Amino acid sequence: xxxxxxxxxxxxxxxxxxxxxxxxxxxxxxxxxxxxxxxxxxxxxxxxxxxxxxxxxxxxxxxxxxxxxxxxxxxxxxxxxxxxxxxxxxxxxxxxxxxxxxxxxxxxxxxxxxxxxxxxxxxxxxxxxxxx
Numbered sequence: 001x002x003x004x005x006x007x008x009x010x011x012x013x014x015x016x017x018x019x020x021x022x023x024x025x026x027x028x029x030x031x032x033x034x035x036x037x038x039x040x041x042x043x044x045x046x047x048x049x050x051x052x053x054x055x056x057x058x059x060x061x062x063x064x065x066x067x068x069x070x071x072x073x074x075x076x077x078x079x080x081x082x083x084x085x086x087x088x089x090x091x092x093x094x095x096x097x098x099x100x101x102x103x104x105x106x107x108x109x110x111x112x113x114x115x116x117x118x119x120x121x122x123x124x125x126x127x128x129x130x131x132x
Contacts, residue, residue, distance in 0.1 A: 031077075037090060040081060044079060064076070075098060077114065
């Protein structure tokens with residue numbers, strides 16, 4: 001993704017000017033919306049986001065990639081789910097939550113929301129011991 005790309009909302013143009021939304025803002029909105037879904041353990045980022053978080057910088061857009069196109073945007077989300085959840089159900093909830101958040105906050109036309117399940121997180125040993 002090129003940082004110089006700015007998504008212009010044609011429907012938001014008025015006599016006062018135009019509204020531009022950076023793809024990074026869309027990533028943050030989608031990342032927060034996905035992480036709110038029950039069954040999502042964590043979002044999966046790359047090495048750079050992991051280093052930044054260890055240095056104390058929270059990255060809400062972690063695990064989200066936005067591609068701009070003429071007919072809308074495509075959002076790719078990489079998540080780690082909690083063991084025992086229904087994967088298709090959680091993926092559908094992620095898609096619905098992202099779609100609702102982006103339409104409510106930005107009025108952007110979505111082409112697709114792709115969910116990539118890249119891992120499963122098991123309960124910690126402490127949680128299992130407390131149940132026994």
